[in-house]
Amino acid sequence: MKERSVTLRINGEIHVFNHVSVRKTLVQLIRDEAGLTGTKEGCGEGDCGTCTVLLNGQPVNSCLVLATEADGKEVLTVEGLSREWDLHPLQQAFVEEGAVQCGFCIPGMLLAAKALLDENPSPTEAEIRAAIAGNLCRCTGYVRIVQAIKSAAVSLSSPPLTAATGKGPGI
Amino acid sequence: MLPEFELFEPRDLQEAVALLTELGERARPLAGGTDLIVEMREGRTRPEYLVDIKGLEELKGVTVSGGLIVIGALTTLRVLERSIIIRERLPILYDAVSQMGSVQIRGRGTIGGNLCNAHASADGTAALLASGARLRLHGPKGSREIALEDFFSSTHKTVLNAGEVLTHIHLSTESHGFGGAYSKYTVRKAMEPALVGVGVFLETEQDGAVCRAARIALATTGPRPERALRAEETLRGQRLSEELFARAGEAAAGEANVGSNWRTPEDYARHLIKVLLPEVARRAWARARYEGRNIS
Numbered sequence: 001m002k003e004r005s006v007t008l009r010i011n012g013e014i015h016v017f018n019h020v021s022v023r024k025t026l027v028q029l030i031r032d033e034a035g036l037t038g039t040k041e042g043c044g045e046g047d048c049g050t051c052t053v054l055l056n057g058q059p060v061n062s063c064l065v066l067a068t069e070a071d072g073k074e075v076l077t078v079e080g081l082s083r084e085w086d087l088h089p090l091q092q093a094f095v096e097e098g099a100v101q102c103g104f105c106i107p108g109m110l111l112a113a114k115a116l117l118d119e120n121p122s123p124t125e126a127e128i129r130a131a132i133a134g135n136l137c138r139c140t141g142y143v144r145i146v147q148a149i150k151s152a153a154v155s156l157s158s159p160p161l162t163a164a165t166g167k168g169p170g171i
Numbered sequence: 172m173l174p175e176f177e178l179f180e181p182r183d184l185q186e187a188v189a190l191l192t193e194l195g196e197r198a199r200p201l202a203g204g205t206d207l208i209v210e211m212r213e214g215r216t217r218p219e220y221l222v223d224i225k226g227l228e229e230l231k232g233v234t235v236s237g238g239l240i241v242i243g244a245l246t247t248l249r250v251l252e253r254s255i256i257i258r259e260r261l262p263i264l265y266d267a268v269s270q271m272g273s274v275q276i277r278g279r280g281t282i283g284g285n286l287c288n289a290h291a292s293a294d295g296t297a298a299l300l301a302s303g304a305r306l307r308l309h310g311p312k313g314s315r316e317i318a319l320e321d322f323f324s325s326t327h328k329t330v331l332n333a334g335e336v337l338t339h340i341h342l343s344t345e346s347h348g349f350g351g352a353y354s355k356y357t358v359r360k361a362m363e364p365a366l367v368g369v370g371v372f373l374e375t376e377q378d379g380a381v382c383r384a385a386r387i388a389l390a391t392t393g394p395r396p397e398r399a400l401r402a403e404e405t406l407r408g409q410r411l412s413e414e415l416f417a418r419a420g421e422a423a424a425g426e427a428n429v430g431s432n433w434r435t436p437e438d439y440a441r442h443l444i445k446v447l448l449p450e451v452a453r454r455a456w457a458r459a460r461y462e463g464r465n466i467s
């Protein structure tokens with residue numbers, strides 16, 4: 001076959017694309033067909049990690065995945081992390097720690113970090129660094145990114161503060 | 172967009188073999204794609220057909236049966252890295268796969284792809300070569316089994332016939348007094364192919380004091396994955412010691428079939444083998460003594 005239809009769930013929403021060329025990569029489908037341009041294409045060779053998305057929960061370089069392979073699967077991109085204006089705890093931590101400079105690597109960095117925290121809620125610094133080894137950042141030197149992932153791990157694993165506990169944040 | 176090609180997605184091994192036989196050299200099997208897609212993008216290879224074999228579930232996973240560890244060729248590096256069987260029974264392979272690429276690459280790249288691409292610097296290949304792996308191949312004329320060391324014919328080439336597919340990797344579960352380790356030298360800690368990698372597998376006796384046999388494999392810039400036979404001979408039948416490992420390192424550095432490239436000049440590659448081998452052998456020895464301990 002040279003083309004075929006692809007049905008997949010992106011950020012919880014079902015998308016149907018007809019006549020997808022087998023020559024198209026997943027990052028091209030996400031950006032050009034679904035119009036979700038948060039995912040960036042950098043090197044196109046699996047080195048920089050900026051095209052990282054979660055495919056059925058696993059982090060992949062979407063530049064190395066054929067779009068047709070995503071048929072019947074679930075994709076999470078950076079647009080699917082926040083709910084309306086409520087940032088995901090990882091995004092909130094990146095903001096608070098000042099982990100973002102130019103921002104180009106951040107969509108991929110966030111998803112690599114999410115994949116890590118999904119399977120290892122309290123990683124060590126070495127584990128964090130290993131998990132984002134495939135995501136290049138040329139601005140920050142990684143220190144604040146690592147710090148942000150650490151702090152997101154803490155906020156994600158602590159139980160939500162409710163009025164019933166009487167220990168809400170003192171504002 | 173990738174260059175023009177037509178895609179096939181066989182549902183089982185029979186269909187995959189039939190397709191690859193029919194399409195011949197104009198087709199390439201597609202596993203994880205971490206090498207092939209990159210090569211196609213760069214125009215280094217232009218297959219007319221891709222046969223995507225990722226759907227062949229029977230070629231995935233790690234099991235133990237009948238005295239063998241059986242690894243499906245389509246098992247990803249990430250699955251191997253996280254496999255308890257590999258961690259406990261074949262830590263030399265864990266050493267190799269856990270240091271390859273990134274989490275993203277390891278989640279896609281397969282051990283079969285690592286072998287079939289036949290790069291001399293492939294970490295997984297060197298670790299399996301040292302471990303004495305055997306390969307199960309399936310083609311239009313049926314199945315056959317060969318030793319991994321007979322798998323590579325020349326630079327980036329294997330003995331796979333037209334339509335033949337690597338299906339499984341077999342390793343012995345025998346472990347008493349055995350120990351293996353792999354390590355590579357790189358400038359960065361991640362996302363870098365080995366400048367030089369060394370795998371050492373020791374079969375010991377007398378509570379780990381004496382080496383009965385050794386297999387040493389090198390990941391280098393040379394033409395093909397290879398064993399360091401003279402270095403192995405240095406260890407065979409000898410009482411193990413730091414001095415002996417140093418001698419084996421010198422032997423391997425001398426016999427290695429390495430060429431110069433822009434990343435590693437030849438004399439540097441030889442130097443790295445000489446210093447890396449004793450360090451890896453020491454770790455293999457520690458594991459062999461652990462496996463050789465008498466539990467009563």
